[in-house]
Amino acid sequence: MxxxxxxxxxxxxxxxxxxxxxxxxxxxxxxxxxxxxxxxxxxxxxxxxxxxxxxxxxxxxxxxxxxxxxxxxxxxxxxxxxxxxxxxxxxxxxxxxxxxxxxxxxxxxxxxxxxxxxxxxxxxxxxxxxxxxxxxxxxxxxxxxxxxxxxxxxxxxxxxxxxxxxxxxxxxxxxxxxxxxxxxxxxxxxxxxxxxxxxxxxxxxxxxxxxxxxxxxxxxxxxxxxxxxxxxxxxxxxxxxxxxxxxxxxxxxxxxxxxxxxxxxxxxxxxxxxxxxxxxxxxxxxxxxxxxxxxxxxxxxxxxxxxxxxxxxxxxxxxxxxxxxxxxxxxxxxxxxxxxxxxxxxxxxxxxxxxxxxxxxxxxxxxxxxxxxxxxxxxxxxxxxxxxxxxxxxxxxxxxxxxxxxxxxxxxxxxxxxxxxxxxxxxxxxxxxxxxxxxxxxGRRLLNASLRSDALKLTDFLEAVFVAPPTRVTGTAVFLTAEVGTVPNALLHNLKHNKVLHQRNLFVTVQNLEIPRMPVAQRLEVTDLGSDCWQVIVNYGFKDNPDLPSALANIGDSGDRLDPMMTSYFLSRDIVIPTIGGGMSTWREKLFAQMHHNASGAAAFLNLPTNAVVELGSKIEI
Incomplete structure (x- = not known):
């Protein structure tokens, strides 16, 4: 008392x-x-x-x-x-x-x-x-x-x-x-x-x-x-x-x-x-x-x-x-x-x-x-x-x-x-x-719409990939994607240039919800896509401190947890190209492109270890 x-x-x-x-x-x-x-x-x-x-x-x-x-x-x-x-x-x-x-x-x-x-x-x-x-x-x-x-x-x-x-x-x-x-x-x-x-x-x-x-x-x-x-x-x-x-x-x-x-x-x-x-x-x-x-x-x-x-x-x-x-x-x-x-x-x-x-x-x-x-x-x-x-x-x-x-x-x-x-x-x-x-x-809405229009469906893509699977390398690859169920650009670039796929692949979408804090028990939504691939949705409230490695550490059984030393994070660094007659007036599109260019990286915001991040760039017109 x-x-x-x-x-x-x-x-x-x-x-x-x-x-x-x-x-x-x-x-x-x-x-x-x-x-x-x-x-x-x-x-x-x-x-x-x-x-x-x-x-x-x-x-x-x-x-x-x-x-x-x-x-x-x-x-x-x-x-x-x-x-x-x-x-x-x-x-x-x-x-x-x-x-x-x-x-x-x-x-x-x-x-x-x-x-x-x-x-x-x-x-x-x-x-x-x-x-x-x-x-x-x-x-x-x-x-x-x-x-x-x-x-x-x-x-x-x-x-x-x-x-x-x-x-x-x-x-x-x-x-x-x-x-x-x-x-x-x-x-x-x-x-x-x-x-x-x-x-x-x-x-x-x-x-x-x-x-x-x-x-x-x-x-x-x-x-x-x-x-x-x-x-x-x-x-x-x-x-x-x-x-x-x-x-x-x-x-x-x-x-x-x-x-x-x-x-x-x-x-x-x-x-x-x-x-x-x-x-x-x-x-x-x-x-x-x-x-x-x-x-x-x-x-x-x-x-x-x-x-x-x-x-x-x-x-x-x-x-x-x-x-x-x-x-x-x-x-x-x-x-x-x-x-x-x-x-x-x-x-x-x-x-x-x-x-x-x-x-x-x-x-x-x-x-x-x-x-x-x-x-x-x-x-x-x-x-x-x-x-x-x-x-x-x-x-x-x-x-x-x-x-x-x-x-x-x-x-x-x-x-x-x-x-x-x-x-x-x-x-x-x-x-x-x-x-x-x-x-x-x-601008984010237009960018996501543009990404969606060009995106491939993740389940169909993986099905096609595993018909003649590429070489699998040890470790875990975490691919960040804005849209659930779509193929991340980083995965396409990785397959095209490196011609390998990791042993385990997590396709992660971070969602920020209109509640202050998300209970830890409800933070992850995991869907098994087969062939050691998973779709993961990570939910945060607007007052939470995003920490992706900590959130993903709870995935898998106790003997099958993510090993930080064997995990790589693949991100797409999009370069926005304003176009005339797009979804916003030209000056707003140019402003958005500048804001997007100057935004701090997702890696720092999500508290990803800098020595385990691979960024792959792509140009997107809005």
Whole structure:
């Protein structure tokens, strides 16, 4: 019992560090942006109204929607937009057109995650470092260079893995939450009447008297729920209970105290509106608070970077991106990976964002559209999961998701006002990535269709070969083929040039399914083709780490297992030739050909031993 409690405590502490780092740093800029927008006249009534809106936004979107409802929609214990997408698409697999639409919507939402992944580290670190301007205006020129240095160091250490420093994330973030709660209390004690703003009637009164202003400022209010999507995305790492416990016992109380403390300060000192978070900090604590805020924002950014690696790997295995180099940074935790291309592409985009927007206030204009669209997509996918997968009554499904859909739509519509001020930036990033993903998916479909049209049927081919069998050599040959039941090009080349066939031949097709993890007992499907030849299908989930030698080691009886020293892997390295009037527009075919050329080899992705791989090339027109 005690070990269970300690495990729950450790997971809850970990969740505070990884899951809530992002939302925990929103206190740095959310209140500043609402009053700094100039749309809200500075009056005590308006301070009460805005605080009430903040509190009920946190309650509605985070507590009710994500913590209570969305966390229930787990895909075999896993969460996140990719897991939700797989769950929703599986629930409507008997309706192909609807399934296709849901896949497109979900994949677009995944693309917007990258836009969010660029804006969030930029705005978080920049807003933390801007605290130096409160200490002395002379630091103003140092803010952008210092931000870029911090971000460069953060991305540079990724290749070393986060296992060593990861254990400090939870305690540091917990210190951050306790510190912001203490700052809030310091000012609430002086103006305790500010706590009345918890009553929803202040929010409703503000909305009733200022409907137009409310609609406009929702684009800034949404900043208080930055990172809410992380609750669901990180469910597989920590589980539902620690995430819920961390939110209700630590995160929400501390955020509420700090926002209400900022409100109390604004009632006493209206001029503090230019940066209420740092203005509420006593002079002696200003420098330590800037340091602590910087550490908290770096940890929040780290969680997002790790999330980008994880999501990219899942999307690759769902077939929407080419294989990229994946390096494992931990010998014990297979989930800890580093993807150089994703890492430095993300860094380049973040540097561009910092240099273009120059301040957290300008970045706040860019933030919101991407995250609100993702929240909207999550709500839509949740409806299809609870209706089609859980088979709940239609009225209950509409009631459960309809309210959140209206809330999400209000925030989304308000954020569209920020489109020209910077909202176009994450949308542009998302659109570019969506184009890449769609081109890769469609290109692979055309490539497989081309391979199928020229392919020979495996059983007929083997029957013909064994009428006058070639020389058999000792060992096992593993031929990888994209299509089950077709003759791999590598086999044709091997017979043509070497004129031999191995003693044992495995024709292997690797399939990635729309579930997070495939049980080991169900990983292999083996069909005996006779003459020591087998058709093997290897099934992986989108969160599995493909390791073909390990999977194939379970084939055969105990005395007939594969000998690694006597096994060769034959792969086809296809060169794609774009053709005019093919299945896609010419520019997309050329893009696909380039992506295919630059994709990392299947050998590395499937963890094949480099000294046992034979690659044979062929040209294919699409």
């Amino acid at each position: 005690s070990s269970t409690k300690s495990s729950l405590t450790a997971l809850t502490l970990g969740a505070i560090g990884v899951v809530y780092g992002d939302i925990g740093t929103s206190v740095l800029y959310a209140m500043k942006e609402v009053f700094g927008s100039g749309h809200v006249p500075f009056t005590p009534d308006n301070v009460y109204g805005i605080l009430s809106i903040f509190f009920w936004t946190l309650t509605t979107i985070v507590s009710l929607k994500y913590v209570v409802l969305v966390l229930r929609a787990d895909n075999h214990g896993e969460g996140g937009l990719v897991a939700m997408l797989a769950l929703a698409s599986q629930s409507v697999k008997d309706q192909p057109q609807l399934r296709k639409v849901l896949l497109m919507v979900g994949i677009f939402g995944t693309c917007l995650f990258y836009g969010d992944g660029v804006i969030t580290p930029a705005i978080s670190v920049l807003s933390a470092v801007e605290g130096l301007e409160i200490i002395s205006p002379t630091f103003k020129k140092s803010v952008i260079p210092l931000t870029l240095i911090i971000l460069f160091v953060l991305f540079w250490v990724q290749k070393r893995g986060t296992a060593g420093i990861g254990r400090f994330f939870g305690p540091i973030t917990l210190v951050w939450f306790l510190a912001i709660a203490a700052l809030g209390l310091l000012h609430i004690v002086q103006r305790p009447e500010i706590l009345l703003a918890i009553s929803p009637h202040y929010a409703l009164s503000f909305i009733w008297h200022n409907p137009g202003t409310t609609f406009i400022i929702l684009g800034a209010v949404v900043l208080c729920v930055t990172g809410a999507e992380a609750l669901y995305a990180d469910m597989g790492h920590f589980g539902k209970k620690p995430i819920r416990l961390a939110w209700f016992s630590v995160v929400m109380p501390c955020l509420t105290l700090n926002y209400f403390g900022q409100g109390a300060l604004l009632l006493a000192e209206p001029e503090a509106v230019k940066n209420p978070f740092y203005m509420m900090t006593p002079d002696w604590a200003l420098l330590p608070m800037v340091g602590l805020a910087t550490m908290a924002t770096v940890i929040a950014s780290q969680a997002l970077i790790s999330g980008a690696f994880s999501v990219t790997k899942q999307v690759i295995q769902l077939g929407y991106l080419p294989r990229l180099q994946v390096l494992h940074t931990s010998e014990t935790d297979t989930g800890q990976i580093y993807m150089p291309f994703v890492n430095w592409s993300l860094f380049a985009a973040i540097v561009l964002a910092v240099l273009m927007f120059k301040s957290s206030s300008n970045l706040a204009a860019a933030y919101g559209i991407a995250v609100c669209t993702d929240m909207l997509i999550t709500t839509v996918l949740t409806f299809f999961v609870i209706r089609h997968a859980w088979k709940l009554p239609l009225v209950l499904c509409i009631g459960a998701t309809g309210f959140f859909l209206l809330v999400d739509l209000a925030f989304w519509a308000s954020n569209m006002f920020k489109l020209l001020d910077g909202g176009w930036f994450p949308l542009m990033l998302g659109a570019v990535i969506f184009t890449f993903m769609l081109t890769w998916h469609d």
